[in-house]
Amino acid sequence: xxxxxxxxxxxxxxxxxxxxxxxxxxxxxxxxxxxxxxxxxxxxxxxxxxxxxxxxxxxxxxxxxxxxxxxxxxxxxxxxxxxxxxxxxxxxxxxxxxxxxxxxxxxxxxxxxxxxxxxxxxxxxxxxxxxxxxxxxxxxxxxxxxxxxxxxxxxxxxxxxxxxxxxxxxxxxxxxxxxxxxxxxxxxxxxxxxxxxxxxxxxxxxxxxxxxxxxxxxxxxxxxxxxxxxxxxxxxxxxxxxxxxxxxxxxxxxxxxxxxxxxxxxxxxxxxxxxxxxxxxxxxxxxxxxxxxxxxxxxxxxxxxxxxxxxxxxxxxxxxxxxxxxxxxxxxxxxxxxxxxxxxxxxxxxxxxxxxxxxxxxxxxxxxxxxxxxxxxxxxxxxxxxxxxxxxxxxxxxxxxxxxxxxxxxxxxxxxxxxxxxxxxxxxxxxxxxxxxxxxxxxxxxxxxxxxxxxxxxxxxxxxxxxxxxxxxx
Amino acid sequence: xxxxxxxxxxxxxxxxxxxxxxxxxxxxxxxxxxxxxxxxxxxxxxxxxxxxxxxxxxxxxxxxxxxxxxxxxxxxxxxxxxxxxxxxxxxxxxxxxxxxxxxxxxxxxxxxxxxxxxxxxxxxxxxxxxxxxxxxxxxxxxxxxxxxxxxxxxxxxxxxxxxxxxxxxxxxxxxxxxxxxxxxxxxxxxxxxxxxxxxxxxxxxxxxxxxxxxxxxxxxxxxxxxxxxxxxxxxxxxxxxxxxxxxxxxxxxxxxxxxxxxxxxxxxxxxxxxxxxxxxxxxxxxxxxxxxxxxxxxxxxxxxxxxxxxxxxxxxxxxxxxxxxxxxxxxxxxxxxxxxxxxxxxxxxxxxxxxxxxxxxxxxxxxxxxxxxxxxxxxxxxxxxxxxxxxxxxxxxxxxxxxxxxxxxxxxxxxxxxxxxxxxxxxxxxxxxxxxxxxxxxxxxxxxxxxxxxxxxxxxxxxxxxxxxxxxxx
Numbered sequence: 001x002x003x004x005x006x007x008x009x010x011x012x013x014x015x016x017x018x019x020x021x022x023x024x025x026x027x028x029x030x031x032x033x034x035x036x037x038x039x040x041x042x043x044x045x046x047x048x049x050x051x052x053x054x055x056x057x058x059x060x061x062x063x064x065x066x067x068x069x070x071x072x073x074x075x076x077x078x079x080x081x082x083x084x085x086x087x088x089x090x091x092x093x094x095x096x097x098x099x100x101x102x103x104x105x106x107x108x109x110x111x112x113x114x115x116x117x118x119x120x121x122x123x124x125x126x127x128x129x130x131x132x133x134x135x136x137x138x139x140x141x142x143x144x145x146x147x148x149x150x151x152x153x154x155x156x157x158x159x160x161x162x163x164x165x166x167x168x169x170x171x172x173x174x175x176x177x178x179x180x181x182x183x184x185x186x187x188x189x190x191x192x193x194x195x196x197x198x199x200x201x202x203x204x205x206x207x208x209x210x211x212x213x214x215x216x217x218x219x220x221x222x223x224x225x226x227x228x229x230x231x232x233x234x235x236x237x238x239x240x241x242x243x244x245x246x247x248x249x250x251x252x253x254x255x256x257x258x259x260x261x262x263x264x265x266x267x268x269x270x271x272x273x274x275x276x277x278x279x280x281x282x283x284x285x286x287x288x289x290x291x292x293x294x295x296x297x298x299x300x301x302x303x304x305x306x307x308x309x310x311x312x313x314x315x316x317x318x319x320x321x322x323x324x325x326x327x328x329x330x331x332x333x334x335x336x337x338x339x340x341x342x343x344x345x346x347x348x349x350x351x352x353x354x355x356x357x358x359x360x361x362x363x364x365x366x367x368x369x370x371x372x373x374x375x376x377x378x379x380x381x382x383x384x385x386x387x388x389x390x391x392x393x394x395x396x397x398x399x400x401x402x403x404x405x406x407x408x409x410x411x412x413x414x415x416x417x418x419x420x421x422x423x424x425x426x427x428x429x430x431x432x433x434x435x436x437x438x439x440x441x442x443x444x445x446x447x448x449x450x451x452x453x454x455x456x457x458x459x460x461x462x463x464x465x466x467x468x469x470x471x472x473x474x
Numbered sequence: 475x476x477x478x479x480x481x482x483x484x485x486x487x488x489x490x491x492x493x494x495x496x497x498x499x500x501x502x503x504x505x506x507x508x509x510x511x512x513x514x515x516x517x518x519x520x521x522x523x524x525x526x527x528x529x530x531x532x533x534x535x536x537x538x539x540x541x542x543x544x545x546x547x548x549x550x551x552x553x554x555x556x557x558x559x560x561x562x563x564x565x566x567x568x569x570x571x572x573x574x575x576x577x578x579x580x581x582x583x584x585x586x587x588x589x590x591x592x593x594x595x596x597x598x599x600x601x602x603x604x605x606x607x608x609x610x611x612x613x614x615x616x617x618x619x620x621x622x623x624x625x626x627x628x629x630x631x632x633x634x635x636x637x638x639x640x641x642x643x644x645x646x647x648x649x650x651x652x653x654x655x656x657x658x659x660x661x662x663x664x665x666x667x668x669x670x671x672x673x674x675x676x677x678x679x680x681x682x683x684x685x686x687x688x689x690x691x692x693x694x695x696x697x698x699x700x701x702x703x704x705x706x707x708x709x710x711x712x713x714x715x716x717x718x719x720x721x722x723x724x725x726x727x728x729x730x731x732x733x734x735x736x737x738x739x740x741x742x743x744x745x746x747x748x749x750x751x752x753x754x755x756x757x758x759x760x761x762x763x764x765x766x767x768x769x770x771x772x773x774x775x776x777x778x779x780x781x782x783x784x785x786x787x788x789x790x791x792x793x794x795x796x797x798x799x800x801x802x803x804x805x806x807x808x809x810x811x812x813x814x815x816x817x818x819x820x821x822x823x824x825x826x827x828x829x830x831x832x833x834x835x836x837x838x839x840x841x842x843x844x845x846x847x848x849x850x851x852x853x854x855x856x857x858x859x860x861x862x863x864x865x866x867x868x869x870x871x872x873x874x875x876x877x878x879x880x881x882x883x884x885x886x887x888x889x890x891x892x893x894x895x896x897x898x899x900x901x902x903x904x905x906x907x908x909x910x911x912x913x914x915x916x917x918x919x920x921x922x923x924x925x926x927x928x929x930x931x932x933x934x935x936x937x938x939x940x941x942x943x944x945x946x947x948x
Contacts, residue, residue: 240713249726255733269743
């Protein structure tokens with residue numbers, strides 16, 4: 001057929017790949033069938049080679065079986081809040097001169113502003129320093145040992161600082177017996193230690209929490225025996241929470257469970273009223289519990305030989321790191337990025353933002369937060385998106401996960417289980433990186449929360465983990 | 475063209491009206507374009523004539539202006555819970571020998587089973603009868619005056635019985651100064667007075683409510699000055715409630731607001747604990763407040779000359795009745811129907827169901843419940859539907875309403891306001907009848923709740939209201 005004949009025929013076009021080509025055809029009136037195809041691994045030759053080697057390993061070891069076991073452990077975990085304690089008394093490996101922080105390991109020298117601010121606050125709160133200047137001296141003196149929360153079965157939002165005297169939640173995974181810990185989240189909201197603020201009101205509030213709040217909660221939780229966090233999270237997903245950046249429903253449900261027990265076990269009515277108002281006054285009360293529940297569940301899925309499932313994603317504000325079930329406690333890290341899409345409070349811009357920070361991405365690692373975004377149209381609207389954006393984001397996370405949650409369901413996807421169990425192989429193969437709901441802190445100490453938005457896990461971190469997997473299992 | 479030639483051609487079919495015709499074509503492989511067309515007024519000649527006469531009236535009086543005013547009054551209302559009282563002390567026109575009931579007026583002789591059961595329970599609770607037999611004698615003796623809640627600025631779910639000693643919520647419409655009332659909803663769930671159950675535990679519970687629960691709530695509410703019900707409902711719509719058949723979020727939010735105030739104002743810790751557990755134990759606590767808020771708002775929109783907006787839809791279990799703003803206090807009634815689509819608890823079927831009952835359809839009248847169904851995929855799943863069903867139902871209600879709520883928003887319709895202000899003219903013209911979420915009671919006294927589902931308002935009730943409107947305004 002000659003070219004001039006070809007164009008006399010009715011064209012039957014199949015467009016493969018870029019949708020914009022079809023749009024051009026649509027405008028000319030041609031009918032075209034659109035095939036949603038992307039080159040494997042986003043066309044990245046390096047990734048293609050990795051995936052080839054990975055396929056060879058799969059001939060030798062049962063990666064699918066290992067991932068099935070890892071996912072099963074994550075899904076069958078039953079995290080329950082069983083009490084409160086002081087960090088030094090209950091967190092394994094905690095020391096008097098130790099400060100725990102969010103994300104992968106980091107030194108004082110390389111710490112970002114908000115994390116430094118929170119360390120300063122912790123040293124003042126502990127009575128080790130009387131002011132910022134003295135705290136900075138001690139912080140940089142070498143006397144303080146810094147260690148990631150994740151190395152102590154713990155997690156912390158934003159700066160994630162836990163110092164020895166701080167009150168912490170104790171969560172137990174009923175199925176596997178392991179415990180997890182997190183500091184409380186009630187020292188403030190915009191101006192809070194986790195955001196890098198160390199003003200006197202924050203320190204006073206931490207002291208009140210130590211003296212009044214934490215003992216009252218501890219008595220109430222022990223009176224109740226335990227509080228089932230999984231049931232609260234499951235219900236909250238039906239009530240507009242996505243369990244990372246919105247906790248209004250979960251905080252309300254916790255409040256309903258715990259208030260009568262506080263009344264029963266704390267005898268000073270003024271203290272009861274203060275404690276109830278404190279929980280009611282902070283819709284993020286449940287954040288740390290959502291994180292601790294996720295941590296306890298994911299820790300049970302660690303160290304499954306041959307598994308490519310991610311068991312931690314965490315940021316210290318300088319670096320973004322992940323850990324993989326089949327790769328022990330090794331961190332794979334890359335520089336943390338400033339969240340690309342965010343809403344900033346009046347007076348702040350992207351220029352003011354600290355790079356991505358906090359252990360709270362443990363919720364996404366367990367299939368919540370950005371992975372359950374469709375559960376919370378109210379949160380996505382707050383940061384400038386639409387319910388359809390939320391649907392699209394959540395649907396794309398099914399592409400990179402090993403399964404669907406059997407308890408956490410998404411009402412608007414016909415109660416489909418949340419996408420759960422991030423697979424480093426699927427992430428590389430599909431070229432889709434995990435999506436994280438996140439808060440944003442000011443880049444210097446002392447200012448605090450300045451916005452909220454989305455972070456995308458840097459693809460490079462998976463490009464570091466896969467070669468390590470190939471090396472270990474070759 | 476001859477017939478046999480016609481069928482050799484490729485047919486281009488446009489199907490107008492019944493979708494099933496297109497389905498038949500689809501099966502044969504023909505392509506057909508479906509046009510979603512319905513004859514005006516559902517092709518009902520009687521309705522077409524009414525609407526013609528209505529158009530003549532519209533030449534003479536400003537119906538659109540009147541409806542704008544009625545809708546504006548509904549939307550600008552600010553219902554607030556300001557305290558508790560005893561029915562005899564606070565409800566206008568309440569008498570010692572009076573029992574208020576749901577729906578349009580009815581006599582003991584014509585009352586359905588569950589309403590009779592609730593009257594029996596009320597007479598025992600009031601100490602006027604010692605048992606069922608004696609209560610029935612008194613109930614039918616002529617000594618008791620029965621009157622609709624709606625005639626006393628009140629509403630009641632299901633049987634809707636309010637007797638003189640019962641504790642009631644007092645709601646004030648801050649914008650217009652009018653008040654509304656409702657009994658409390660904590661005497662039980664499946665086995666409750668409103669469902670027609672009068673067993674000793676229900677009566678005991680009513681007495682505890684009178685002695686302990688209501689005074690504690692009253693002290694707390696007065697301590698808080700008031701509780702803004704509109705804000706709670708607006709938030710609950712973002713949290714999986716549709717504000718008629720699901721109240722988990724609103725009850726939680728109310729609990730958070732009121733618990734610290736109860737602790738402050740009730741001094742016996744055991745009573746505080748009992749009261750908190752009572753609210754926490756009943757996810758329908760907020761139902762009566764949602765209804766009372768709707769009633770206060772709709773009463774402000776009554777008696778707007780020339781308005782075709784519905785200001786009450788209510789069922790006494792025997793008849794379904796509506797009231798229209800421009801038609802004063804006249805009821806238009808037809809026999810109540812058994813809800814066509816429902817989920818029945820194990821052991822019960824449609825045969826056991828009482829026809830549609832209760833004032834709770836005041837929520838739909840104000841643009842909530844079935845009109846906000848898309849807010850609660852969890853409720854629609856419970857009764858066997860899908861989120862898509864919920865979207866479709868809610869969208870269809872925009873067809874028959876005068877406007878959209880400015881405070882109550884539906885997250886999954888991109889935060890569109892709920893369809894609000896039912897117009898009898900639009901209902902008749904579109905042939906779409908209001909959709910009500912509802913509970914279902916057993917048809918005889920003493921059994922209680924047996925299921926939940928959807929009711930459709932009988933179109934006949936609008937066919938009665940429109941001629942009255944035409945007559946009044948001709």
